[in-house]
Amino acid sequence: MSKRKRLGWLVIFCFHISLLQAQYIAKPPLHIQRASSAIRLDGVMDEPAWQTAQVADDFWQNFPMDTSLALARTEVRMTYDDRFIYVAAKCYNTAPGNYYVTPSLRRDFRGSGNDMVTFICDTFEDQTNAFTFGANPYNVQREGLIANGGASQEDFDLSWDNKWSSHTEIYDGYWLVEAAIPFKTIRYKEGATQWNIQFYRLDSEVNERATWIRVPRNFRLYSLAYTGKLIWDEPLKKPGVNISLIPYLAGGVSRNYQENSASTHTFSAGGDAKVAVTPSLNLDLTVNPDFSQVEVDKQVTNLDRFEIFFPEKRQFFLENADLFANFGMENTRPFFSRRIGVAIDSATGQNVQNPILFGARLSGRVNKKWRVGLMNMQAGKDDAIDLPGFNYSVAAVQRQLFARSNLSAIYINKQTLMDTVRDAFSLNAGAYNRLIGLDYNLASADNRWNGKVYYHRSLAPGTSDETYSHGAMLLYSTLRWEISWAHQAVGRNYDAAVGYVPRRGFRRIVPSVAYYFYPKMRAINRHGPGLEQQLWWKDTLGITDYNFKLFYQFDFRNTSMLTLSVLNDYIYLFAPFTPSRTGLRFPVGHQFSQTNASLEYKSDTRKLFSYEITTLSGQYYGGFLNSFIGTLTYRYQPYGLLSLDFSYSQVRLEEPYSSANLLLVGPRLDLTFTRSVFLTTFVQYNNQFDNININSRFQWRFQPVSDLFIVYTDNYFPDSFRPKNRALVLKLTYWMNL
Numbered sequence: 001m002s003k004r005k006r007l008g009w010l011v012i013f014c015f016h017i018s019l020l021q022a023q024y025i026a027k028p029p030l031h032i033q034r035a036s037s038a039i040r041l042d043g044v045m046d047e048p049a050w051q052t053a054q055v056a057d058d059f060w061q062n063f064p065m066d067t068s069l070a071l072a073r074t075e076v077r078m079t080y081d082d083r084f085i086y087v088a089a090k091c092y093n094t095a096p097g098n099y100y101v102t103p104s105l106r107r108d109f110r111g112s113g114n115d116m117v118t119f120i121c122d123t124f125e126d127q128t129n130a131f132t133f134g135a136n137p138y139n140v141q142r143e144g145l146i147a148n149g150g151a152s153q154e155d156f157d158l159s160w161d162n163k164w165s166s167h168t169e170i171y172d173g174y175w176l177v178e179a180a181i182p183f184k185t186i187r188y189k190e191g192a193t194q195w196n197i198q199f200y201r202l203d204s205e206v207n208e209r210a211t212w213i214r215v216p217r218n219f220r221l222y223s224l225a226y227t228g229k230l231i232w233d234e235p236l237k238k239p240g241v242n243i244s245l246i247p248y249l250a251g252g253v254s255r256n257y258q259e260n261s262a263s264t265h266t267f268s269a270g271g272d273a274k275v276a277v278t279p280s281l282n283l284d285l286t287v288n289p290d291f292s293q294v295e296v297d298k299q300v301t302n303l304d305r306f307e308i309f310f311p312e313k314r315q316f317f318l319e320n321a322d323l324f325a326n327f328g329m330e331n332t333r334p335f336f337s338r339r340i341g342v343a344i345d346s347a348t349g350q351n352v353q354n355p356i357l358f359g360a361r362l363s364g365r366v367n368k369k370w371r372v373g374l375m376n377m378q379a380g381k382d383d384a385i386d387l388p389g390f391n392y393s394v395a396a397v398q399r400q401l402f403a404r405s406n407l408s409a410i411y412i413n414k415q416t417l418m419d420t421v422r423d424a425f426s427l428n429a430g431a432y433n434r435l436i437g438l439d440y441n442l443a444s445a446d447n448r449w450n451g452k453v454y455y456h457r458s459l460a461p462g463t464s465d466e467t468y469s470h471g472a473m474l475l476y477s478t479l480r481w482e483i484s485w486a487h488q489a490v491g492r493n494y495d496a497a498v499g500y501v502p503r504r505g506f507r508r509i510v511p512s513v514a515y516y517f518y519p520k521m522r523a524i525n526r527h528g529p530g531l532e533q534q535l536w537w538k539d540t541l542g543i544t545d546y547n548f549k550l551f552y553q554f555d556f557r558n559t560s561m562l563t564l565s566v567l568n569d570y571i572y573l574f575a576p577f578t579p580s581r582t583g584l585r586f587p588v589g590h591q592f593s594q595t596n597a598s599l600e601y602k603s604d605t606r607k608l609f610s611y612e613i614t615t616l617s618g619q620y621y622g623g624f625l626n627s628f629i630g631t632l633t634y635r636y637q638p639y640g641l642l643s644l645d646f647s648y649s650q651v652r653l654e655e656p657y658s659s660a661n662l663l664l665v666g667p668r669l670d671l672t673f674t675r676s677v678f679l680t681t682f683v684q685y686n687n688q689f690d691n692i693n694i695n696s697r698f699q700w701r702f703q704p705v706s707d708l709f710i711v712y713t714d715n716y717f718p719d720s721f722r723p724k725n726r727a728l729v730l731k732l733t734y735w736m737n738l
Contacts, residue, residue: 029229030056030197035079039086041178043169045077050088053077056199056228060214062221063207064525064557070210072203074117078230083239084180087133089117089199092174094206100137100175101204101606104640105672108142108158112559113605115204117177120146120222122196123188124280124368127224127404128443129322130196131186132156137175138638139168140675147322149404149443150222151450160318163704163735183239184737187280187364191235196227204606207557218479218516225404225447242276243738246705250290254727271733272316281364281372286316289356290731291341307502312337320363323373323396327410327439327454328499332469332490334435334456335412336500340377340392355380357389371398378417391417392498403445410437410456414498433497434459442474450475458495466491466505479516482530486510506544510534514553527554544572558604565598567618579621580651581688583658586621594619608635623653640671663687676701685718692716705735 035049055077059070073092080086100115109116118134130146144158166179188195199212200221215226248271255263270288277283291314312321317337324335341356359377366372373396381389391414398408415432437456442449451474458467473486492505514530529552536545551565571592576585596618603610609632616627626649633643645666652659666684673679681696694714701707709731715724 029194029231030054030078031231031233032078032080033233035081035086039079039081039084039178039180041165041167041180043167043176043178045088045090045176045178049079049086050077053079053088056212059199059201059210059212061208062200062211062215062217063209064217066214066217070201070203070208071206072201072208072210074199074201074210076117076119076199076212083184084182087119087179087181088177089119089201090174090176091115091117091137091201091203094203094208098170098172098175099205100170102136102138102140102638103635104670105138105140105638105675106640106670106678107140107675108144109136109140110142110156110158111605112202112207112209113204113607113610114202115175116142117199117201118142118222119179119181120198120200120224120227121186121230122198122224122227123186123192124365125194125196126368126400127196127227127445128400128406129320130222130224132222133164133179133181135166135168135177135179137168137170137177138675139166139177140638141166145319145321146222146224148326148441149224149447149450150220151443151447153220155322156220156222157318157321159313159315161315161705163737165704183236183279184242184244184276187276187282188236189365189368190238190279193232193235195230195232196224197230198222198224198227207559207606216479218477218482219447223447225443225445236279238279239276241738242279244274244735245271245738246273246733246735247271248290248731248733250729250731252727252729254725256725257723258725277362278364281362281366282319284316284319284361284363286356286359288358289314289316289341307500310338314341316359316361320371320373323363323371323398323408324375324394324410326441327396327408327437328456328469329452329454329471329473329486329488331500331502332456332471332488332496333500334410334437334469334496335394335498339498339500341379354382369400371400372396388416390414394498401440404443406441408439408441410439411435412496412498431461432459433495435496435499437469448477450477456494456496458493460495460497463493463495466493467495469494469496469501473510479518480528482512482514482516484510484512506536506538508534508536516553523556523558525555525557527552529553541572543570544574546570556604559602559606560604561600561602563598563600565600567596567598569594569596571621578653578657580653580658580660580662582660584656586657592619592621594621596620596625608637609633610635620651621653621657623651623657623659625652626650639673640669643668643670661687687718690718691724692718692721703735707731707733709733 031054037048039047039049055075057075059074061068061070072094075090077088101113103109114136116134116136118132120130120132122130128149132144132146134142142158143160143162144156145160146156148155150156162185164181164185166177168175168177201210209221211221213226213228215221215223249269251267253263253265268288268290270290273285275283327334341354357378357380361375363373375394377392379390393413395411398406400406412435413432435456435458437454439452439454442451453472456469468491471488475484488508490504490506494504512532514528516526516528518526532549534547537543548568549565551563554562573586573588573590576587578585596616598616600614602612611630611632613630629647631643631645633641635641647664649662664686669681671679678699684693696712698710699707711729713727
């Protein structure tokens, strides 16, 4: 297909789906007035400002039903002063007793088996991006960012961290929270007179989810398509000088036993700065950042031929992350921030740090319609893994269209800036990898229609043809129906060096459909069948892969879930491969057709003991596979939990190919002595990499967003417990506002 035809289809697609935008339905407003006196966070709510504040009540059920008012009454009030937005929520019980569910005292909890209340503020009224703040009855906080309108779980990111305060009290028949959110914590438009807002509550006693503005139960509680209006009594002003410095000091000792080297002592200093250029545009700066305190990735058994995706957890990259990270589809991301400052240690199969020397990141809103993101990062070289120092530059711009849709463009550049011959700086020092892309993202006002269409092109020396990536997706979602279509076309020379593209040179279509019943019986909330299919092909070979999945899903009112599936796959090998990772590999051109059955069950998460189980059994690369994967969790409320992740896969292949028993076991102890002192110990045994990993992290949050970390990491050979490498790191961070 020519470039002109592709562009023509892009224009036609955007025009037609724009006609699907529904009209926004007006919602009742909540008026907020300046506090007449100082607000004290003590869980009493006796200040005059609370007595005169308008009350947001009459919450609607979202689960288990969505057609009536909530059983558990909730009242929310808001006020403000020059520095803070104050939110107070009074959450009544529906049953005697004051028992509330919390996994632990660690912040940023999530899941349906909790008691909590959450405040969402969409400060630019675009129904696409928002800030969220929540607390439970034990005053455990969580804050996060919502992107892409909150259409999926991945759009709600709790990794974002910032300064705010709250206090809770438990009374007979209800619990109450008062919160103070600094204006400097969030981004907004100077002179604004209204925001979009939403409140939602989870009540574990009756397993009820409720929202202030009614949200259909087939959508997420945090769907930004359903928000109300917050009306300010006067236009918002600038929050004043808004600069935060987050310096750190870190020291450690490590030893590589495989190389029989002496212990290495390290000391480093650096930090980040956050500068609010405007109330809506933020500049992040970093010098010699250190991410040793970031929690280790949870390993998985990889039975696939392609790389596994691990999400970003580092604070520097999180605010406005969707501006850079949401281009393309889940298997063709042109930008993946974990390509910067992270490399693979081939000895353990784990991600390790690659030093970042410095970086800058400007992101946010220019005005209500335009968002912009600019990033430049300089990574240092790592001789141990033969990695040169690369410079990474990314520019993204987004223009809102219609009710909740947008048009976005991105430019990415990766190249070395050192001339190794002259040992000097040079803009033309080495090979480069560049990429340009354009995405149209659709989200209708009522959230029934979601989709996107995109076209990307990579630019690298010596390649000019087959360097494109194109795709489109459209999802229609109602109470009973979920119908979607997606297609992709990726050229064989498409090279997104700073992206996540595990596969190139293919065409793909992905249709799916699901239908749900809502019975009147109390045990089941909904159930229904679904069909998913993926079809891959190449122009020269025809069909090379397909995946056919027929399933039936049960969602129970006690939060448990059950899914039964039958899967049929066809695989053509483009490269030698052995699923057992040992012995003789299947040659190129081998073909396999296989059928499997699967069962997935998730138990009631409100219970002290809960579990998740997934089984898969059937044909596998000419042999058989029996796989058993799951998580067991025991909660010692509210002081922590003990969990066990496990994965056992029995691979049986016909001779001369090697069979294998792949085992991964990961016990985890998470203790929360108080809301500011935590200890997490994570052990992982993975026989795919012949490795036992221990990661233990002590954290003391001595002030808001200021921490002392002590992190111990160890890797062993499983057969003899002979150490591979070992490290102990101490890190101190301090957040100061200027």
